[in-house]
Amino acid sequence: MPGSILNRRLFLLGCTALAGCQTLPPSSAGQVRREEWGRMPDGDPVYRFTLTNRRGSSAAVMTYGAAVTSLHMPDRAGRHGEVVLGLDDFEAYRTRSRNFGTLVGRYAGRIANGRFPLDGRMVQLETGSSRHSSHGGPVGFAKRNWQGEAADNKAGPAVRFSLISADGDQGFPGTLSIQVTYCLTDDDRLALTIEATTSAPTVLNPTHHGYFNLGYDHSRPVHDHLLRVEADGFTAFGPDKLVTGEIRPVAGTALDFRVPKPIGRDIGSSEEQMRIGNGYDHCFVIRGRSGDLRQAARVLEPQSGRVLELWTTEPGVQFFTANSVDMPGRNGVPYRPHCGFCLEPQHFQDSPNRPEFPSTLLRPGQTFRSHSEYRFSTYAV
Template identity: 40%
Template sequence: MATEPLSTGPTTRRTVLAGAAAVGLTAAMAGGAQAASAASGATGGGRHPVRELFGRLPDGTEVHRWTLENGGTRLRVLSYGGIVQSLEIPDRRGRYANVSLGFDNLDDYLKATTFFGALIGRYGNRIAGGRFTLDGRTYQLPLNDGQNTLHGGTLGYDKRVWDVEPFSGSSGVGLVLSYLSPDAEMGYPGTLTVKVTYTLTPRGSWRIDYHATTDRATVVNLTNHTYYNLAGEGSGDVYGHELTLDASRYTPVDPTLIPTGELARVAATPFDFRSGKTVGRDIRAGHPQLLRG
């Protein structure tokens, strides 16, 4: 998911972030969703999303769960945090597994610190010292990760109830999740209007599109925080999963996990996945950067 911080001009209202990510888990499961789709006779369009009550927040606000099905894939999403509660994909024999990690009740999500499946904003990852300067002005954010600000602050987008609009058609079925982040929320400048679209395509792929506009200069870095286990939840660790990354450099971090600015080469380090290897092969190699995780 290629997201990056962007800003508008001081008085211009325009799109500050528009990105797309296709989550190709169908291929990773050996085409199982496509096989299931063909076996069931499913065609484009899929089922219209279905809503149900999932729970209530302490103030009584209702949280709903939406179920989407298309191309053999089933996706369940919460209005709270835009959380992906489950992503079920069949293997080549049509046996389904939930390949995302999460909880089966709202209370666990409210207590968790893992950001399971959630939408992250206004700014994903850490901001050093919870402070940044934009157009000559310095902004201080709440600190929620030691001396830094993580994933937007103490009340990021993962803890907000989003407006949800379902859709279905020949291009897929999905949800448009909307959130209005007011000026100065968590210390960030500008009113930010955010829309995130989850789409299940007729081939069973899950696609995420991000779109945001602001009324003044700001910083934006949106993402989704789903954890995956392609063997299915409860199946053990992912150390045996094979991974290929076409990346020749990585960004080292300091002891508080803030990037140092260096672009280090992956060659001769545990971070070299260019030729593909299992996730766990070098995970206990004792590299200083691994020990900082």
């Protein structure tokens, strides 16, 4: 929209040589650049915002799926490089993405049989061709084109996406108004704040579904990445990958990351939980009080020296190792199983049917708020 004003508080916009591209002049808050990146089938434009901080690190986030499409962070020598898996263009994301970098919702993970009780009635969700509801239904948040605008944030360049999910959307009750703000801070934190309100009682469990690989070659598995998880227990699942309601201790299992170990050490374990998932796809119960910002996980990649810490207010983090990914990725790089890992801050799967789990119920007059930070640094040899 050349010549228009976007976010009057922050922007002094002008047209650049690239049609449809708008740039914030450099400042202490870094830079935000907006460009049209594609069109939805109905003609609705898809925009991509590139955030660049004062250190030269950058994050690209598009309105479709509120998805992080690129994230460049320095290695131990100060060289910036890609640390997330992704695809080359919008059409690839629309037609064959595996939720690369998306904002998943309304409900991350599975809800058994697509049903749950709410205030004395049974809610039936859309499940598509599946038996269970997964990641918010066949047309969840990851497949929507959100509204985006640059946001004013003193910590660094930021962008805010908003979406209205109508009452009955994918079967979920209540008109939901949701916003997610991404901020790339000057100390290399990618911070996500999610807020939502509803017109009627509903359940809500959104999460960020980014795939990370901190190494130089994204065709290689992440087996040598060293992972520590601040968790003593995990939500066990049965043969159909539905949680049973049991929180099992990690001690003595392949899921014990209380002390850092290579992701690949036990990924081929014959333990039942690992065989069912064909790798890691488990929710860890993070120590500390839900609602408090605390460290959930730390990952170190030996060759590049990059370190990633996840801090979150959520009670759990889903650790997933791209077990079934097998496709060409960005720049034609072959993505194979275990080529990346996800650390998805969230509540537990199937919580609406599990009263023993922390509640995901949201009522009118309440505001859902979740805050997570992916903090990047390096270590010396």
